[in-house]
Amino acid sequence: MGNKILRAAIMMLVGWYASxxxxxxxxxxREVYDRVSPAICVLSYSSEIxxxxxxEVTKRATNALGVIVSSDGLVMxxxxxxxxxxxxxxxxxxxxxxxxxxxxxxxxxxxPEDLNVxxxxxxxxxxxxxxxxxxxxxxxxxxxxxxLLVGLLGDNFDFSRSLLARRxxxxxxxxxxxxxxxxPVPFGYVTSPVINAHGVAVGVVxxxxxxxxxxxxxxxxxxxxxxxxxxxxxxxETPPSEQEAKSPxxxxxxxxxxxxxxxxxxxxxxxxxxGGVIVSTIVPGSPAEKSGFxxxxxxxxxxxxxxxxxxxxxxxxxxxxxxETGVGKDVIVKxxxxxxxxxxxxxxxxxxxxARDAVEFEDxxxxxxxxxxxxxxxxxxxxxxxxxxxxxxxxxxGSWASIANIRPGVIIMxxxxxxVTNLEEFKQAVTKVAEQKPKEVTVFCRAGSVTLFFRMEPVxxxxxxx
Amino acid sequence: xxxxxxxxVLATLCLAxxxxxGSARESAVIRAKNKVLPxxxxxxxxxxxxxxxxxxxILVVGSGFIISPDGYxxxxxxxxxxxxLVRCVLYNKEExxxxxxxxxxxxxxxxxxxxxxxxxxxxxxxGNSSKxxxxxxxxxxxxxxGLARSVSEGIVSVTDRYxxxxxxxxxxxxxxxxxxAAINPGNSGGPLVNLKGEVIxxxxxxxxxxxxxxxxxxxxxxxxxxxxIIQEKRVIRSWIGASFQEMLRKTxxxxxxxxxxxxxxxxxPAAEAxxxxxxxMLSINGVPTNARxxxxxxxxxxxIADLPVGQEATVRIARGKEELDIKVTPTERSAVKGEExxxxxWGFTASELTPAIVRIxxxxxxxxxxxxxxxxxxxxxxxxxxxxxxxxxxxDQDIGDLAAFRQIYQQLVASKKRLVMMDVKRGALTRYVLIxxxxxxKGELAPAPExxxxxxxxxxxx
Numbered sequence: 028m029g030n031k032i033l034r035a036a037i038m039m040l041v042g043w044y045a046s047x048x049x050x051x052x053x054x055x056x057r058e059v060y061d062r063v064s065p066a067i068c069v070l071s072y073s074s075e076i077x078x079x080x081x082x083e084v085t086k087r088a089t090n091a092l093g094v095i096v097s098s099d100g101l102v103m104x105x106x107x108x109x110x111x112x113x114x115x116x117x118x119x120x121x122x123x124x125x126x127x128x129x130x131x132x133x134x135x136x137x138x139p140e141d142l143n144v145x146x147x148x149x150x151x152x153x154x155x156x157x158x159x160x161x162x163x164x165x166x167x168x169x170x171x172x173x174x175l176l177v178g179l180l181g182d183n184f185d186f187s188r189s190l191l192a193r194r195x196x197x198x199x200x201x202x203x204x205x206x207x208x209x210x211p212v213p214f215g216y217v218t219s220p221v222i223n224a225h226g227v228a229v230g231v232v233x234x235x236x237x238x239x240x241x242x243x244x245x246x247x248x249x250x251x252x253x254x255x256x257x258x259x260x261x262x263x264e265t266p267p268s269e270q271e272a273k274s275p276x277x278x279x280x281x282x283x284x285x286x287x288x289x290x291x292x293x294x295x296x297x298x299x300x301x302g303g304v305i306v307s308t309i310v311p312g313s314p315a316e317k318s319g320f321x322x323x324x325x326x327x328x329x330x331x332x333x334x335x336x337x338x339x340x341x342x343x344x345x346x347x348x349x350x351e352t353g354v355g356k357d358v359i360v361k362x363x364x365x366x367x368x369x370x371x372x373x374x375x376x377x378x379x380x381x382a383r384d385a386v387e388f389e390d391x392x393x394x395x396x397x398x399x400x401x402x403x404x405x406x407x408x409x410x411x412x413x414x415x416x417x418x419x420x421x422x423x424x425g426s427w428a429s430i431a432n433i434r435p436g437v438i439i440m441x442x443x444x445x446x447v448t449n450l451e452e453f454k455q456a457v458t459k460v461a462e463q464k465p466k467e468v469t470v471f472c473r474a475g476s477v478t479l480f481f482r483m484e485p486v487x488x489x490x491x492x493x
Numbered sequence: 494x495x496x497x498x499x500x501x502v503l504a505t506l507c508l509a510x511x512x513x514x515g516s517a518r519e520s521a522v523i524r525a526k527n528k529v530l531p532x533x534x535x536x537x538x539x540x541x542x543x544x545x546x547x548x549x550x551i552l553v554v555g556s557g558f559i560i561s562p563d564g565y566x567x568x569x570x571x572x573x574x575x576x577x578l579v580r581c582v583l584y585n586k587e588e589x590x591x592x593x594x595x596x597x598x599x600x601x602x603x604x605x606x607x608x609x610x611x612x613x614x615x616x617x618x619x620g621n622s623s624k625x626x627x628x629x630x631x632x633x634x635x636x637x638x639g640l641a642r643s644v645s646e647g648i649v650s651v652t653d654r655y656x657x658x659x660x661x662x663x664x665x666x667x668x669x670x671x672x673x674a675a676i677n678p679g680n681s682g683g684p685l686v687n688l689k690g691e692v693i694x695x696x697x698x699x700x701x702x703x704x705x706x707x708x709x710x711x712x713x714x715x716x717x718x719x720x721x722i723i724q725e726k727r728v729i730r731s732w733i734g735a736s737f738q739e740m741l742r743k744t745x746x747x748x749x750x751x752x753x754x755x756x757x758x759x760x761x762p763a764a765e766a767x768x769x770x771x772x773x774m775l776s777i778n779g780v781p782t783n784a785r786x787x788x789x790x791x792x793x794x795x796x797i798a799d800l801p802v803g804q805e806a807t808v809r810i811a812r813g814k815e816e817l818d819i820k821v822t823p824t825e826r827s828a829v830k831g832e833e834x835x836x837x838x839w840g841f842t843a844s845e846l847t848p849a850i851v852r853i854x855x856x857x858x859x860x861x862x863x864x865x866x867x868x869x870x871x872x873x874x875x876x877x878x879x880x881x882x883x884x885x886x887x888x889d890q891d892i893g894d895l896a897a898f899r900q901i902y903q904q905l906v907a908s909k910k911r912l913v914m915m916d917v918k919r920g921a922l923t924r925y926v927l928i929x930x931x932x933x934x935k936g937e938l939a940p941a942p943e944x945x946x947x948x949x950x951x952x953x954x955x
Contacts, residue, residue, distance in 0.1 A: 286925060289927070291927050307922065307923055323925075406922070409921040467744055471770065471771065476855070478756045479742075480738055480742040480743060480770075482743060484745070
C-alpha cells in the first residue's frame with residue numbers, strides 16, 4: 028500500500044520533471060503563472076436548489092474558480108452555476124490575493140445555449156482595469172501536446188493560485204471537435220485557462236457538452252475537456268445578456284422522433300443500405316402530422332441535404348439540419364414509404380416552448396407554484412391530449428396546499444369548481460376563490476395515470492378577525 | 494384531602510389488580526398459545542421471480558395455520574403465490590408437501606392443501622374480528638426470520654387501519670388490525686390470536702423503520718375469501734372501473750352522504766355508463782354507499798365486488814344539484830398481476846397486460862404484452878428492448894395477448910429467421926426494435942461477460 032503511494036509519488040515527480048523538461052521549462056511556467064494568476068478570481072455564491080421530485084428547496088454556499096476575460100470585469104465560470112433547478116444568489120467576486128484581495132458584487136448573465144459555461148459581471152462603479160486573460164481563438168491543439176492549467180487550491184490553502192500540467196489525451200470529432208485532457212483535474216481547475224507550450228491561452232477546462240451540442244444524448248461527463256477559445260470568443264466580444272436573445276423558440280421544428288436506418292433495418296425492409304432516419308413517432312398536431320408523414324417513413328433527403336444516418340450520433344445531424352432550416356417556408360423532404368420513394372412538402376414551425384422556458388406562477392394564498400404543460404412534458408409524462416391543466420412544481424411548507432397533501436408533480440385540472448386548462452385560468456381561479464373566501468376549496472388533480480380530489484380548508488384573514 | 498384518599502385507594506386497587514392479572518395473564522397466554530401451536534405451519538415455498546429479464550427461483554420462508562382436519566392451510570398470497578413447490582413443516586416437525594389451492598392478491602390470502610391422507614390434523618378455531626377492541630391482548634405465532642414456532646405478545650393497537658387502494662400496501666377490500674406484537678419477515682401468513690386461543694387475524698404486513706407496528710388481515714374479511722378459494726380455487730369479484738375517495742375530500746359536512754367517484758378508467762363499465770370523477774355515489778341497487786372517512790371505503794369496494802358479474806346494476810349518483818340513476822354492467826375484475834413468462838432465446842421476460850398497465854401506457858385497447866425485463870447482452874437487450882416497453886406488433890402481426898405472442902415467438906424461433914421486427918410503445922413514443930436471432934448469442938444465453946456487454950454497447954447501430 029505504502030509502496031504504491033511512494034511509487035505513484037515518484038511517478039508524479041518524474042512526470043512533472045519530464046514535462047518541465049519537454050515543453051514547459053521552469054522559466055516559461057513561472058512566466059505563465061505570473062501573467063495568468065492575477066486574472067484568476069474566486070467566486071463565492073449561494074445556490075437555491077430545488078429538488079425536482081419533491082419541490083423542496085435547499086440552499087448551499089459554494090466557491091468556484093472564475094477567469095476574468097475583459098478589463099471591465101467580465102468573468103467566465105463553470106456552467107453548473109446556473110441550472111434549471113439551481114439559481115445562484117449573493118454572488119461575490121474576490122480578485123487578487125492576500126493583502127491585495129478585493130471583493131466585488133457579481134451579477135450572473137444569461138447562460139449561453141451552446142456552451143456549458145456561465146458569465147458573471149463584476150459590479151463596480153470604479154473604473155478599475157482588471158487583469159484579464161487574452162485568448163487566441165485561432166489556436167488548435169494536438170494529441171499528446173502538453174498544456175499548463177492555472178487554477179485554485181482549496182479553501183484550506185487560501186485559494187492560492189496554482190499550476191497543473193496535463194496533456195491533450197484525445198480529440199473527438201463528434202458532435203463537435205472536443206479536446207479531452209489525459210487525467211482528471213481537481214474542482215478548483217474547472218474553467219481554468221489552458222496554456223499551450225508557446226505560453227498562449229487556448230481555452231478553458233470544462234466538463235460537459237451543453238444540450239445544444241448533443242450533451243443530453245451522450246453525456247460525456249466526468250472527464251475534463253478543453254473548451255477551445257473559438258467556442259467562446261464571440262461571448263468575450265459581446266457578452267450573452269447583451270447579445271440579441273436567440274431563444275430556442277427560433278428553432279425550426281418538424282415534430283418527429285426518429286431512429287437511424289441501420290444496415291440491419293435496411294436489410295429487414297429490403298432497402299438499400301444507404302442510411303437515413305426512420306420516423307418512429309409523430310407528435311400530434313406537429314407539421315409532420317399535418318403534412319402527411321407516416322410512422323415508418325424513412326427520410327433520405329431534407330431540404331436538399333442527403334440524410335445517411337446509420338447510427339444514433341448521426342441522427343443528431345438530421346436534428347441540426349431541421350433546427351437550422353428556417354421557419355415558414357416550404358421544404359421538400361424525400362422519404363421512402365413501404366420501399367417506394369416519395370416527395371413531401373412540409374412547412375416547419377417554431378419549436379414549441381420547452382419546460383425550461385415554461386412560465387411559472389407562484390400563488391401567495393395557497394402556497395402552490397405551478398407551471399404550464401409544455402409539449403416536451405406532455406411527451407415525457409405520456410399525457411393524452413384531453414388532459415389539460417397546470418403542473419404543481421412546488422408546495423410551500425405549511426401552506427394550505429401542503430396541509431391538504433397536494434404534492435409536486437400532480438396536474439391541477441379543476442380548482443374550487445373552476446376548470447383549469449392553462450396557467451391563465453389557474454391564476455383567475457385562484458383570484459376568484461380568494462375573493463369568494465369559501466369554507467372549503469376542492470382541487471381536482473391527475474396524479475400519474477389516475478385522478479383524485481384534494482380539499483383545502485383555508486382560514487381566511489377576514490374570518491380570523493371575526 | 495378527600496381527593497388524595499380516593500387516589501390512594503384507587504392506586505392500591507390498581508396495583509392489586511395488576512398483580513393478580515399479571516399471573517392470570519401469563520396462564521391465559523400459555524393456554525391460548527397451546528390451542529393454536531399444534532396447527533401452526535412453517536412454510537418454505539420455492540417462488541418464481543422474474544428479474545433482469547430472467548426467470549429465477551428462490552426459497553422463501555413464511556407461516557400458516559391448519560383450518561381443517563384434512564389439511565387446508567391458510568397463509569399469505571405473498572408467501573405462496575407464484576410457487577413451484579411448497580414444503581410445510583408441521584408442529585411435530587413432520588415435513589409435508591402442499592399444493593396451492595388458490596391465491597387472492599387483493600387480500601393477500603392463499604390456501605394450501607397438505608398432501609396427506611390424514612383426517613385428524615389439529616386445527617385452529619377461527620374467531621370473530623368484529624368484536625375486537627383496541628387494547629385487547631393478542632399473540633402472533635409464526636416463523637420470524639425463519640425461526641419456527643415463535644410466539645410474540647402484544648395488544649391490538651387499532652382495529653380498523655386503512656392502508657390505501659394503491660402502492661405497496663394496497664388493500665381495497667379490507668381494513669387491518671394493527672398490533673404491537675412483534676411481527677417480522679417470516680411471520681407472514683401466521684395467525685394473530687386472542688386470549689381465548691381463537692384466530693382473529695392473519696399477520697401480513699409491518700411498517701419498516703418503525704417499532705412494533707404490524708398489521709393483520711381481520712379474520713372476518715378473510716373468511717369469505719378462504720371459502721371462495723376452497724370452493725372455486727379463486728375469488729371472483731365484479732369491477733366497474735371507478736375508484737373512490739371519502740366524502741371528507743370534498744366536505745366536512747356530515748350531512749353530505751355518499752362516496753366521491755375520484756377516478757374512472759377510460760376502458761371500463763363505469764366509463765361506458767358515463768360516470769364522471771366528481772360524481773357522488775349514493776347507493777348501488779338501493780344499498781347506501783356512505784363513506785365519510787377512509788376506513789369506510791373497503792365496504793363500498795366490497796359491495797361492488799359482490800355484484801353479480803355481467804348483471805346490470807343501478808348506481809344512484811348526485812351530480813351537481815341533480816340525482817341520477819345510472820345503469821352499469823360490471824365485468825369480472827382481472828388479476829392484479831398478469832402471467833409472466835421468460836422468452837429464453839431472445840433473453841427477456843414479459844407479462845400479460847393488466848388494466849393498470851393499459852392505463853399507465855395509455856393504450857387504446859388491452860392489446861399487447863408488457864416487457865418486464867431484458868437481459869444485458871441478450872438479443873432483446875442488444876436491440877434495446879427495455880423493461881416497461883409494450884410490444885404491439887411482431888413482424889407486422891398485431892399481438893393480442895401473451896398467448897398470441899408466445900405462439901408467434903415460437904414460430905419465429907423455429908424459423909431461424911435472422912431479423913425480427915417488434916413495434917414497441919415506450920411512454921408516448923413508439924420504436925422499431927430489431928431482434929437479431931442468430932447474432933453473437935446463438936440460442937444459448939449464458940450470461941455475457943461484463944466486458945463483452947460493454948463492447949457490444951459501443952458497437953450499437955454499426
